[in-house]
Amino acid sequence: MIDMTQYFELTPGVNLHLVKSRKFKTVLYGVYIKRPLNDSEASLNALLSRVIDKVSSVYPTQKEMSSALENLYGAIIVSDIHKYGEKQMIQIKMQVPGAQYVGEETVTAQALQFIDQILNRPKVVDGGFDPEIFEAEKLGLISEVEMRKDDKDGWALSLCVENMSENEPYRIHEYGNVEAIREITPVSLYEHYQKVLETSSIDVIVIGDFEPETMKSEIVNNLHFYEGKREPVAREEIVYHPDQIKRVVEEHDIAQGKLAMSYRINIPYESDEYLPAFMATIVLGYGGSSKLFKVVRERDGLCYTVFARADKFKSVLLIYAGVDFDKFDKAEKLIIEQVEAIKSGEISDDELAIAKKTLISNLQSLSDYQNSYINYYYNQYLTKGTLDLEEYIDRINRLDKNDLVMAAGHFELDTIVRLKGEE
Amino acid sequence: MGFENEDYCQYIDESIFHKKLESGLEVYVLPKKHFAKKYAFFGTHYGGMNNVFEVDGLGRVEMPQGIAHFLEHQIFEDELESTFEKFEKIGASVNAYTSNGSTVYHIETVEEFDKALKMLMNFVLDVQITEKSVEKEKEVIIQEIKMYEDEPEWQMGTNLMLNMYHTHPVKDDIAGTVESVRSTTKEQLLRCYEYFYNPKNMAMFVFGDVEPGHIFELIEANQTEAFIKRKTVPRLIMPNEPFRIVRPKSIITKAIAKDSMIVGFKANPDIRKEDRELKLAALRVASDMMFGKSSAAFSRAYEKGWITESYDMDVQLGDGYAYAVFGNQTDHVDLLHEEILRTVESHLNNGFEHEDFLRMKRKLLGRFVASFNSLQSIASNYTFKKMRGFDLFEQVEAFNKLSYDDIQNSVKNFYDLSNSSMSAMIKEKK
Incomplete structure (x- = not known):
């Protein structure tokens, strides 16, 4: 139940999107700063996302900053880094209760001024970011990168992505790497930040119960952006035909084996064939009636966790299962068999109907969740997808089994990772 | 009917x-x-x-x-x-x-x-x-x-x-x-x-x-x-649980990238018998005032480079048990352990700042409004609380009624510095 969406250009390369929905009691502001994913700046962007929301020239200590947010009715600011295919996105989000629920009309202006301070008035010391915050966040990011290895299923999936795309930017993790992070100084990060502010495409999305005209003028008055040339980020290469399957095995101190597999979907999201390909991944591994769940868990009791998920931007399918070490071969064989079954047309009417219902139900309820909807909206905007729910549902309903089978015919197995116990 | x-x-x-x-x-x-x-x-x-x-x-x-x-x-x-x-x-x-x-x-x-x-x-x-x-x-x-x-x-x-x-x-x-x-x-x-x-x-x-x-x-x-x-x-049948903890400390060594620790304060479960909504609300607000991002304790540990993330905090009052937990990732496990104990001790002795309390009330009002944004979170929260003998609506009322004295008293009655334990996880020395 989205009442209205509007879209404006604030300055070339900076767009404002207003999404009005009366059912939310808070207003959520999202600033999406788009960067290319590459080795020279991945670590800089990651560190930047951790440094910019901690203090500002107006609130120069964390205590002052947090106290100010608490006074603004417990407003929340989150700044973090995301990977969208081969784009790296710095996302700054702020959630503030609607003025009507706290009886204070200026909360909108106050929130926007807060975001503007973070973006345009960082605390600068000797031409760089505040060294104390900088050092703490640098250490924090290094730990975060090192701790990726402690999350074993995430690590298995990461290894799979890294090995699959060893010659593509897609291999790069959005947190960057320890060596590059160590090189960064408060000044080099601040200089990079100036470049980010001046050259990035930026989208500001606001979702909540507000008067659009008033919101628009509040934003124009309170949020400031450079006027200048902003660079678009290139579309990912997505078609790959692996000559042979890459295999990676690592030993870890673990009780259970972790199996990760990747397939190239080989169909871009711009194609009409993408939706049936995506539907095929749902039939394969989304939820309790997927083939993987029914066969690998329910029928053979090999695992507790098993799923498949698709990356729309890079057209990659990732599959994960946690299995006993002596069941790796069996699980891998069963998973490959399920993919082959879809390719050869083994999709029952029920399986197709369930996949359609699952996807439709997810779409219908997306607007129940403010944060999910803002991200969905941005995703659809980036991939030029429709926001017309009826039209989308109609497209899903028109698909038949054959569309899924044809699309799945393009899937090619690329990489298999096993994390096993230490010898 | x-x-x-x-x-x-x-x-x-x-x-x-x-x-x-x-x-x-x-x-x-x-x-x-x-x-x-x-x-x-x-x-x-x-x-x-x-x-x-x-x-x-x-x-x-x-x-x-x-x-x-x-x-x-x-x-x-x-x-x-x-x-x-x-x-x-x-x-x-x-x-x-x-x-x-x-x-x-x-x-x-x-x-x-x-x-x-x-x-x-x-x-x-x-x-x-x-x-x-x-x-x-x-x-x-x-x-x-x-x-x-x-x-x-x-x-x-x-x-x-x-x-x-x-x-x-x-x-x-x-x-x-x-x-x-x-x-x-x-x-x-x-x-x-x-x-x-x-x-x-x-x-x-x-x-x-x-x-x-x-x-x-x-x-x-x-x-x-x-x-x-x-x-x-x-x-x-719930067994008789002695009030005292079993051991003050346990450490495991793992192949991990960063050390981590949590400190638990075991309390008298009888606290649950009367005004439990109010007491739980008071203890939660007190946790935030002691270890939240605007607390002096957070700033101190962050400035010293002991922590980079927010503290994890939890307070549980159940059938025959009551405890609070605070923890963080750190490469200075012992120093942070002492710091956490010192922080609780100083609030036990000196109470809380009145201004901090007023700010927390504004924060909580806003957070409650925000939590009613998502029907899914209302649904799971209401159910989860009710199944544990708490009521979300009564808790909203309790948060609103909460006075400065409630905070001071609840903290005094709950925390016993001699009855805490630390569990830590240390990285393997190569």
Whole structure:
């Protein structure tokens, strides 16, 4: 139940999107700063996302900053880094209760001024970011990168992505790497930040119960952006035909084996064939009636966790299962068999109907969740997808089994990772 | 026909309707317009801690650890058709969780809610357990246990509970152990089902754009004969737990990138007997004032480079247990341990700043408004709290009523500096 969406250009390369929905009691502001994913700046962007929301020239200590947010009715600011295919996105989000629920009309202006301070008035010391915050966040990011290895299923999936795309930017993790992070100084990060502010495409999305005209003028008055040339980020290469399957095995101190597999979907999201390909991944591994769940868990009791998920931007399918070490071969064989079954047309009417219902139900309820909807909206905007729910549902309903089978015919197995116990 | 009442919470402008059916089943309905999804939660007050109990005519009964969770898995079993698939066919989804004191089955759907609700009652009230399904499910549950074993933080949390509790089953894993799961039999599962899946021990919660009267009728009509007829619920036996902790410290060494620690403060569980909503609210606000991002303690540790992330905080008041936990990732485990103890001590001695208290109240007002944004979070939160003997609406009231003195008093009565324990996880020296 989205009442209205509007879209404006604030300055070339900076767009404002207003999404009005009366059912939310808070207003959520999202600033999406788009960067290319590459080795020279991945670590800089990651560190930047951790440094910019901690203090500002107006609130120069964390205590002052947090106290100010608490006074603004417990407003929340989150700044973090995301990977969208081969784009790296710095996302700054702020959630503030609607003025009507706290009886204070200026909360909108106050929130926007807060975001503007973070973006345009960082605390600068000797031409760089505040060294104390900088050092703490640098250490924090290094730990975060090192701790990726402690999350074993995430690590298995990461290894799979890294090995699959060893010659593509897609291999790069959005947190960057320890060596590059160590090189960064408060000044080099601040200089990079100036470049980010001046050259990035930026989208500001606001979702909540507000008067659009008033919101628009509040934003124009309170949020400031450079006027200048902003660079678009290139579309990912997505078609790959692996000559042979890459295999990676690592030993870890673990009780259970972790199996990760990747397939190239080989169909871009711009194609009409993408939706049936995506539907095929749902039939394969989304939820309790997927083939993987029914066969690998329910029928053979090999695992507790098993799923498949698709990356729309890079057209990659990732599959994960946690299995006993002596069941790796069996699980891998069963998973490959399920993919082959879809390719050869083994999709029952029920399986197709369930996949359609699952996807439709997810779409219908997306607007129940403010944060999910803002991200969905941005995703659809980036991939030029429709926001017309009826039209989308109609497209899903028109698909038949054959569309899924044809699309799945393009899937090619690329990489298999096993994390096993230490010898 | 049972009694019916409405409870309205002015701060968030929401109402909840409650009815106790003749069978004893408690039903709660929160109608909410403009949301596409509808939710139902069907719960029993039976969880990981409830393995020792007294049955009329039989006396004391002891069941293997993890049996409530095992039963949750078994209830999903159906000879003819997968339970997940049945729901997904009508566009709904189903799941369940077992906590230490409850097992809850829940569904959500945009369309065909009545049908999904009937199906929920149907699969929970019509259990099918065979030797074959029990044997197969053992393997799946063992994989679930092993999955948790591979999460280092989970191990650290488990150790803290073992450091604090001697006999109380809050220390045990909800899923049990590989051995207890292997030892569980079909007969034991069926017996526990008969004992605890009883209307007098269960509650149903419905959230979304629905009409309460209609929902009450629908639930009334879909109870089975066998369900209505179930007699008394076994009396749970909680062991006598000494007040003192077991050991002050435990350390595990793992191949991890960064050390981590948590400190637990074991408190007297009698605190739960009176004004528990108010006390819980006071303790939560106090935690935030002691260790939140605007606290002096956070700034101190951050500036010294001991921590880079926010503190993890938790306060739990349950049947026979009460504790608070604070923790963080750090490469200075001992220094941070002392710092946490010092911080609590200084608040015990010097109280809190009045200005901090006023700011926290503004924050909480805003956070409550925000939490009512998502029907899913209201639904799961309301259910989870109710199943633990707390009420979300009463908690909102309690937060609003909270005075500065409540905070001071609750903290004084809860924290005993000589009764805390630390669990840490240290990286292996290469």
